[in-house]
Amino acid sequence: MTNTDIKIGQSLVSQEQSLHFLRQMLRIRRFEEKSAELYSAMKIRGFLHLYIGEEAVAVGIAEALTSDDAVVATYREHGYAMVRGMSMGSIMAEMYGKVAGCCRGRGGSMHLFDAEHRLYGGNAIVGGGLPIAVGLALADQLQKKAQVTCCCFGEGAMAEGEFHESMNLAALWKLPVLFVCENNFYAMGTALQLSESIVDLSSKAAAYAVQTATVDGMDVIAVAEAAKKASDTVRETGGPFFLECRTYRFRPHSMFDPELYRSKQEVEGWKQRCPILSLIQRLKKQGWIDDSGLEEMEQEIATEIATAVDFAEQSEWESVEDLSKFVHSDSGVN
């Protein structure tokens, strides 16, 4: 192994790439910490579902996707919005409900959309995004476009009928969908074993004749590697793949959650495996980053966030005259 490479997980990752992983995870972490603050300050309202603890998943997955690929996510999608390339400003402004937000303030935290980066939401109905992903992949197949549609959902969504129907269609029609299950072991307060008669999620997916893999969702490099293999398989076979990422939600489900359903110790145990801290340790051991370098990165991110908040603060409110704008397209669109 050359000294320009580091063996982490099972793979060779360059210094540049591993620092990029760190930066992306930190950007999500700090952005959401700020969002939580702004929620308490009543700048952000509605539901706010934080991704804190699960950052390695979105960051690792993003590595395997091209700008032509599509992403369908859930209400816990800030991470995906960022890794897809959306600016913090357009996301923050959206959560402020301002016109400069990616959806002109109509969507909020649960509904981040971006045509340019092919992010198809932000869906607040559990399981609701799966059929959409199947359809996007069907459109690609019919148009002979070699694109992947990445569909992310929580383990809780797997109990919904739409999971069953969508997996079957994707497998039956050999559609290029990368199903990414973010298994954080809880659906709100319902533990996986209270939700599924079989907790080995890959074996559930296998029952649709779909290729599967399970990866440690707290290890960004492992996720990136697994996602690469998975997406390569999708590109080669043109058919679906199911990737389970085992991760954990450090924060409450949303901003109103007494967390009666899990113990402090359990949460603490998982925090020991924080994807960001562990990567930092490994990078330091490798001598690829030191405290000052880290400090610098934190500074840059802090500035980026401050600029985004500023942008959101400065932005205008949509005029109420435009309330029914976008209920239908201005004719012409087609």
Place this chain on the structure above:
Amino acid sequence: MTNTDIKIGQSLVSQEQSLHFLRQMLRIRRFEEKSAELYSAMKIRGFLHLYIGEEAVAVGIAEALTSDDAVVATYREHGYAMVRGMSMGSIMAEMYGKVAGCCRGRGGSMHLFDAEHRLYGGNAIVGGGLPIAVGLALADQLQKKAQVTCCCFGEGAMAEGEFHESMNLAALWKLPVLFVCENNFYAMGTALQLSESIVDLSSKAAAYAVQTATVDGMDVIAVAEAAKKASDTVRETGGPFFLECRTYRFRPHSMFDPELYRSKQEVEGWKQRCPILSLIQRLKKQGWIDDSGLEEMEQEIATEIATAVDFAEQSEWESVEDLSKFVHSDSGVN
């Protein structure tokens, strides 16, 4: 093997029982042949889904059920209505739309109900009966009643989300449901392989941690035996069981079906395996029935059917004044 017993399939069945099987299958066959006639004569209207070719399933399953057990069936349920003990008259009158019908003419062929024999329909929404069966079994579990709820559905229903959700609940909560999949290889005109990414249906069910078995649905004794094992398992474990019965629909899906989707040869091939003819051959070989005995049985059944038709013809029409009767219970019911 003693001469009072006959080794058919893998099991020992008495002469009495095998003649009973034959009579039950013939009753269903002849009753439905008559129904088809009466449909052409416009005495019966709406949809009429015939079970002809599949009689071994209902007859074999019925053997494993007690009068305390419940049955939830589909729109193709004449067979179940009969084997549960409903009179041909109340079924025929129902299909005539007469007040003497089991549902006072409100249900018709697709909605046969009978509280006395615990037949909970007759459901015309594919997959719609599965959650109901889960609930009936849940009620039994909560009330500590050692009863089985038998839920029958076609293989096409397995693609519906309700199949997925219901199997998971039954397995997760260990509910006494006997799921009987009548795999006749077509859902209307859609062949199994065009409907499921995996055509081994038992393996699909196994993905819910449910015990499974597959049986030749054209062999009534094999079905009876498999059903007995299955229901015994449900009674012992208190949990669900999935039994696939491979069978075939000799007739069109309903009365309007050009059958463009399957070949005459395929149908002929399956007709060679007619569950009734094959049982008759085996009984004759065994010397347990001869042509005169068969003739006698046919005569008795013909009389039973004639009486039923007569009963239906004689019955009154519900008065239109009672149109909205049963939209709500007469208070008091609870």
Place this chain on the structure above:
Amino acid sequence: MGELELRKMTYRDAVREGLREALQKDERVFLIGEDVGRYGGCFAVSKGLLDEFGSERIRDTPLSESAFTGAGIGAALGGMRPIVEIMTVNFSLLALDQIMNNAATYLHMSGGQFNVPLVIRMATGGGKQLAAQHSHSLEGWYTHIPGIKVLCPATLEDARGMLWSALIDPDPVLIFEPAVLYPMEGELAERAAAVNIDRAKVHREGKDLSLISYGSCLHKCLDAAVILAEKGIEVDLLDLRTLRPLDTESFLASVAKTHRALIVDEGWRSGSLSAEISARIMEQAFYQLDAPVERICSAEVPMPYAKHMEEAALPQVTTIVETARRMVHG
């Protein structure tokens, strides 16, 4: 010229021609649903199209209403022009989450970024003795949902022409085909003329009473109108055609002329489309009314199987005639 030559065909044939023309005109168009291909369509509407266009464009689906409807939404977002066929409105309840929470909201939720050029067709209505789970007439109910358009072709011309108009609409359009109309015969010009999907159509002019209807009930109203004419009552007969958005102008114009209105629809009475129309007339034409607006709808019961019971539950010509006479002559 072709346009002028009239050909005898059924409503079913007209829908099929609309589908064929759309599939020929735009390769982004495909038909997806249960048994649309090998079976030929549960009402034989798509019979023959599989051979003509192949299994990619005439796509049979498993029994998965929610997923294949959602897949239609996704395919529309992905650049295609899907026509999703849900066999009947009764099964559309299983796809309602996809329709209301995705198809109808995507454009607005995304701040105008993602329109959904999707068409969903389904058969609707009772009258065939299919009982409580197979006889719903929910097209009026669907009109409550912002973000979608709702059409109900009552004529061969609309059965053929509305599909293309719906396909060129950038947003989701639901087309409800009354199942009892499929065998209806009529004549159509060789080539389809484009039809508008924003105006009601006056089928008969009259000064005594505005008779407002759509779909299968339109034909009961046409029969009633003939009988009423014999009795000297001239009705202004409107076919709403597009149920959302409603062409309020047309029925207000009619009421301004007749000062009396009777609405006939097959939905259950409470919360029927008729209620909305009555409320709009109340709000916008109250002072022009000589008598209260009345409704004839279906009885509020799960549809019974028996023929005489089903007839008692559905709007009938005699009821329309009697009600109209009472309203005009008191």
Place this chain on the structure above:
Amino acid sequence: MGELELRKMTYRDAVREGLREALQKDERVFLIGEDVGRYGGCFAVSKGLLDEFGSERIRDTPLSESAFTGAGIGAALGGMRPIVEIMTVNFSLLALDQIMNNAATYLHMSGGQFNVPLVIRMATGGGKQLAAQHSHSLEGWYTHIPGIKVLCPATLEDARGMLWSALIDPDPVLIFEPAVLYPMEGELAERAAAVNIDRAKVHREGKDLSLISYGSCLHKCLDAAVILAEKGIEVDLLDLRTLRPLDTESFLASVAKTHRALIVDEGWRSGSLSAEISARIMEQAFYQLDAPVERICSAEVPMPYAKHMEEAALPQVTTIVETARRMVHG
């Protein structure tokens, strides 16, 4: 006596007390739904009940709206008295097939053999900036379905009392709890008094205008009524309480007195419950009206997230006041 002692509590507490009393009174009663147990209910309504009654009677379910709602129907058929909680009406679309095609039809389809003593509770309505997929107000829409009853408690008394009345009803009853009301404070007597579920309630008597509402909008009407009173306008304020079947008598009696009616509900305007009420007044009280009945409903848009936009979409006190004034003074 206990009955007379009043205790301070929230609407949320009142619902919880109703649940607790029902669970204590009848062992056939159990609560089933997503996160009703360990989480304590997504709105903390069932908090504490798991410890008190155990996981068999306070049953957490997987995310499977259709199956656990259908399981509730089956359990009711099997002799239990299930209370199915669907977190919010937005998710009930996934269970609508079970509700409309099974719960509402079983008794009639079976010719009276199988009644379904089931209660389904769900939160409803907007006002919390939850945007297009989480702000539906569909209780009025549900009233279109024959075979079910629809209740919407607007007061603490009804929040606690309606549940038991629903449970002793032999047929399916849907209870919609406006989510914005959960924190509302008030006082209740120690012991629950049974409440009727067939009559509307007059909250204020007045001769100038009938103000007809229910649920969260009732409270906007109460505020409006105070302002209007200051302006010398006395409204007759009705809380419909039971949305299906509607207590038509009460609002007709009110209109007979005031000759003017304004209906306020949070549903989308087209096809709203208000339309049905307006149509009934048209049909049965036309000649008593001095002015057209009017409606204030939600704008026909998927609910936007931004606060000012959501407020613009929902009925507001100022609109009610202005409309009422115009209607009375012209």
